[in-house]
Every structure is written in C-alpha cells, then in structure tokens.
Amino acid sequence: MKSIPEHLLQLQGKPVDQIETPALVIDLDAMERNVQRMAEFTRKHQVRWRPHAKLHKSAEIALLLEQAGACGHCVQKLSEAEALSAHGVNNLYISNEIIAPAKLRRVAQLAQVLQARGGKLAIAVDSATGVALLASAMRDVSPDTSIDVFVEIDVGQGRCGVPPGEAALALAQAIGEHTALRFAGLQAYHGRAQHFRSREERHQAIAQVIDDVVRTRDLIAASGIAVPLVTGSGTGTLINEAASGVYGELQAGSFLFMDADYARNARDAAQPAFEHALFVKAQVVSVQQHHAVCDAGHKSHAIDSGLPTVHQPDGPASFSYANGGDEHGILHPAPGGDQLPTLGSTIWLIPGHCDPTVNLHDHLIGVRGGLERGLVERIITVDARGALR
C-alpha cells in the first residue's frame, strides 16, 4: 500500500496557496456535482454505470462512485484491478484482452478473491486463443470460481475486437464450452467517436454502432445463447448509448474531471453539464520581456490530446500556454492582451487529457471551497499509478 508523505498530510486544512507546484488538484465541489449529474442521468435512463477507473486509478474515488450508484468499475489493466481490489473495490471489469499465461493466472486468482468477497471479476476477449488460455488458467488456479467474459466487437475504434456478426457468435460459443466462463455479453466501445466535435457526427457514429451491436446481439440470441448485457460508451457519446435501449451499462469515466479536449466538443442539450474538476496548479518561475515561464511541462500533464488550457477562477484567462518541454510551460498574453503574469504567481491549467495526466502523479490534492479561497480537504492516493501490466 502506498503511504501519503508527511508533507502532504500536513497540507490538510491549509489554504490552497500552500500547495507546492506543480500539483494535481481536484476541485471536490465540482467533482461531486459531476457525480450527482451522472447519477441522475443514469437513473433517468434506467441504465447501469460502471465508470472507467483508468481515469482516476484511485480506490477512494471508486468507492465514492459506488456510493453514488455505480455498479462497479472498469479497468484497462490487470494490475489496476489488483491495486483497486487491495483497497476494497470488489466489482471489477478488465475491459481489455489479456493473452500472457502468467497474467491469466493472476486473473484467475483475482476472480477467486473477489468472488469470496461477494464481488465479481469480468474480462473481455477477442480471440479463440484468448478464451482457451483464460479457461485453462481458471481450471488450473481457481476451479471453483466463475468469471464473466464479454466478447469485444470492433464498432469503429479500429483497435481490439472482432468484427460484428459471425466472429462474435463463434467466440460466444467458445466461451460456452467452459463451465468457469460465463458469457456476459458484448463489449462495444467507439473511443474515437467520443471526440467527434459535432453532435451530428457523434449521433451518426453511434447510430452505426447500435446497428452493429443489435445485429450481433440478435445473431447470438438466435443461436440460443442469451446476451445478458451490452456495455461500452464514454463521456462524449453517453447520451446516445443511454437512449438506445440496447446498452445496459455505461463505462464513461471522464465526466468526473472533464478535460480540455472534451470541452472542445459541441455540447448536446441532453448531456449533463459536466464541469472541469481537475487542475494542475503551477507557478510562474521566470518572467522575460515577451513571455513568462511556469513550472509545469509534460512531466506534469499529458499532451496526447493537446496542451492544457489556462483556467482563471475569477474570469477569462489572461494568458495562453505553449509547450516548454518536460518541466516548463511558456505563457504569453491571451489574444488582445499585453500583460504577463508576475513572478511567483499561480497559474491553473486544465489538462488536455485527464487519464494519462493522473497517471503522472502519486497523489491528488482535494480542495473544498474553490481554487481561489478553498482549503485542502484531503489527499487522495493514485493507487494504480503506473499499473501497466
């Protein structure tokens, strides 16, 4: 178990300005509003939610989401599941393929542990080899345990997953040959569609997804195999899957923090008004004639979905952020402005992509009462930081 360093524990109850930079800060009020919006949305649509823990990688946050109604959590890696289960998270779905026999033995061990606690482990497959290797590990390691297995179909992401249709039926049948494996349904996630900017593009993409899912589901059902659940979706398209009547479970995770990239999507009126809740606190360490420099670069935040944007709690941002390398950001006056920030002043950044940003940090600093005058309420450990295997 990771311990929280003394200097971070001592921050609790202190004002925001005592947080050393760069640091990853959660606006707890905003985060909790996002959780409530998501809970209300899923109640209204009578759909389960199993938010993706690859975002926050924290057992504390996972349990908070369960309290609000989440039925469990997705993870992308086995070691994420192990890290969360070590801190009391009992319903976990590895929405990804695992092939290595040594890892599949750990999957079987974890399935046994969670079942003994009254929880459940699930996993995705997209090959007959994967089914056979999983069944073999379950038989060898935990013969009295069962695991839920979803067949992943590729609905436009172009990554893992078999094509919709016959190939998925063949895998469902293969799963049925093993008593320890329970065919749990279809994994169908169109990741790229989450970031299509216009409502129309997203609607069209998910309409096609639904067609593919329904066709595959009906084919499997027609062969006499029940399809208990279709799972997938993300923060960008959740209104579409929720309204489909086909998806029984939403995997959206990013709604919790909302990154700068999701803010570039044109919002549909049906989508809950999620707010930015995760920020990099940075400090201006150099002021030169035409630019200033802050102490947060891409070792502080991920840049795969673009650079962070500057957030000014009290109004529109006066500065823009440009890449300054691993440990620096370059600040220029925002368009129409001419002021540079002062040496030592605080800069708040909204990460371009929250998932890999959180993965850079061992702890998140939870602030209550706003970024300007708030107090540090608690330090949240990123239990599965760096959990890649």
Added chain:
Amino acid sequence: MKSIPEHLLQLQGKPVDQIETPALVIDLDAMERNVQRMAEFTRKHQVRWRPHAKLHKSAEIALLLEQAGACGHCVQKLSEAEALSAHGVNNLYISNEIIAPAKLRRVAQLAQVLQARGGKLAIAVDSATGVALLASAMRDVSPDTSIDVFVEIDVGQGRCGVPPGEAALALAQAIGEHTALRFAGLQAYHGRAQHFRSREERHQAIAQVIDDVVRTRDLIAASGIAVPLVTGSGTGTLINEAASGVYGELQAGSFLFMDADYARNARDAAQPAFEHALFVKAQVVSVQQHHAVCDAGHKSHAIDSGLPTVHQPDGPASFSYANGGDEHGILHPAPGGDQLPTLGSTIWLIPGHCDPTVNLHDHLIGVRGGLERGLVERIITVDARGALR
C-alpha cells in the same frame, strides 16, 4: 525509499521472455558502451561532464556515471535532487529556477546536507528576486553553508534565462552581495538546437550560442568578477560545445539511452556512435484482419517527440507502430511487407523521448546479453519518478 516488489526481484537471473509487458528494459551492454564512449569523448576534449539526471532519475545510474568519470549530476527539480541525495549522490546542480520560499528553504537544507558530506549543491537564477529569495533562505536555514549559483542566459531556447550581456552581469553582481552565494558561472543551454536535424543547422546555432556566451563572460570578467565555468550542451550538439574551448562542462544526458528522436538527427562523424539502450517490451494482444494491437500505449511511453519506433533485434522491423491510445499500440506491416505479428509475440519499441518515458515507470529492468537471448541482471529503481516539485 522505494522498495522493489518481490515479483520484480524474482526476475533477476531469468530470461528476457519472462519479463511481463509492458516494461521498460535497459540493454545494459549497450548502455555501458554509451557510457564508455562519453567518458572517452570528454577525456579527449578535456571537458567535465555533469550528465542530466532528469533522464534516468536513478541514484544507481548516477553513481555508475560518477564511477565512469562524471563530476556530478544536473537535475531539473529540487525533489529530484532530494531523491538522489537520499541514495548517496552528493554533487548536484539544479539547472533551473526556483522562486517559492518554501522550496528555497529545502534548497538551503539540501545544500547543508551535501556540504557536510563533502559534496556541493548548485542552482540557476535568472532574476534579482530569485537571488534575493535564495540568499534569504540560505541566511535563515543554513548560515554556514555556501551554494554555487549559475546565471542562466537565454541562448536561443526562448524559455528561462536573461538575455546575454548586461542583464547577466547585473545578476552576477547581485549574487556577489551575498556571502552564502558563490557566483559559479553561466548556464547556457539551447535545447531546441539539440534536435535540429542537419549538422549545419546545429553548428550554426551553437556558433551563435558561443558568441553570446563569450560576450557575456567577457563583460562580467571585465567588471572584475571571475567566471569560473560555462555549463550547458546536450546530446545533439555536444561536439560543438566540447570543441569550443568555452564550455567547461557538458550536461548531455540522453546519450545514455538514445531515443528515436535523436536517431533522426544526421550524425556528425565527430559524435560518438551512441546506441539505443532503452526499450519498451510489449506484447501483441489482438490480431485482426489488417492490423494487430500491442499492450503499450502512451501510458507506457512519452509521445511528445513522436511515437516510438519498432526495434527488431535480428534485423529491420517488420511492423510499424501507430497510436492506439493510453494502453494500446496499433501495428501494421512495414512498407513493402504484408505480415502481421502473431498473437502473444513480443514487440520491442524505441521511445520517441526517453526522459518522460522513464518518468512513467517505477523500475527499469536491466538485461545482459541482448534483447533476444539475454538474462535479467538487475532491477533499477527510478528514485525520482514523479519528482516534480
């Protein structure tokens, strides 16, 4: 101190194929050849080397470099210096600006600790405010300790640093007013020039750097202040600074591992033939009709300087790597080929940029005897992983 997990310790002595994926693997033979090449190069040019530890963030590697002749280490952040000093590294230079008074008190404490061990701490400044705050912290916290202070000048990077000339002289004079601060010379690093692709661009850029440094150095010297050292340079341009007669110390760090981006520079015959020594070991977890998928995405390797390239130990790479998100890479046949990798097979990736890639991992797995048939020799802890403050 970070402990090494049991499952990693048990890898020692085992064949490479038992390393679970994704993992960051050092080819120790290649790394040690790079170290020898650097040691020979600096001996030949009679220049000191203080390699940048922001690359490897590991005390074990820092001490190995000292044994080969390095005079100490650069770091970019105070917490990196603290993490390395906790494991016996005693000569450290924070080649960056620090403004926060709470951090400057830690700087003063660290200076005291290192001085007591016979070592030394150095830091860079680029403002009168920074000089005054540093002097104040030294006076308050460790009045009997001295710290080396370099004035950073901006020689083309456009980040921190005052302009060459009068502004640097003013800071050298300001430093001289404080007995605890010793003016140690000039910090002059042109980071962008490291990645200029042609020899001519790099030569021209560093020729301009040398002009700016000499002008500034001579101005300060003419005022009666000795300029003990000029420090800077990187792996891309080290032949230029080494031959200048002006730089007394080289900060190049990337030579140790050599990333895919540095491999895109046209090599100058004078440059030592550094080899790739750092690799992401990945596994193919899905094979579809026109592509395959491996289990390493940008939570396994940084992509700020481009995607990783595929390394095939026994010949030219059969596959190319495309972005598949946080946890996946998409593999296609290399141009002219039509084969996809087999399910479960191993893929070796050369990171686009080693520094932020290492920062994603808690441990590096050191292999002896090559990537195909080698054995795991030792597990190296990334002591300063995530050390941002």
